[in-house]
Amino acid sequence: MFILRNKQQLAKAIDNAKALHPKVRMIEFGEYQVTGSTGNVYTVxxxxAGGEKIVDCNCPSRVPCKHSAAALALHVHVAARRGH
Structure with a gap:
């Protein structure tokens, strides 16, 4: 889990996600399943909470990861379309 403060936090994760093209599926707004490069499925x-933007992936890395970056891209897209 991490608090999203700026895009630079995700720079490496974004690059990894772009290279691997993980599959992201929206369960509901704010909850996503991401299939990683080895076929494992992670929940993001x-x-x-408390005025902070939180991104929480259940993968073992526990830092801004490619799964978080991929899910966040879909989350931002859906939020923009909904006017959030």
Missing amino acids: LCYR
């Missing part, structure tokens, strides 16, 4: 949650 995107939400606000």
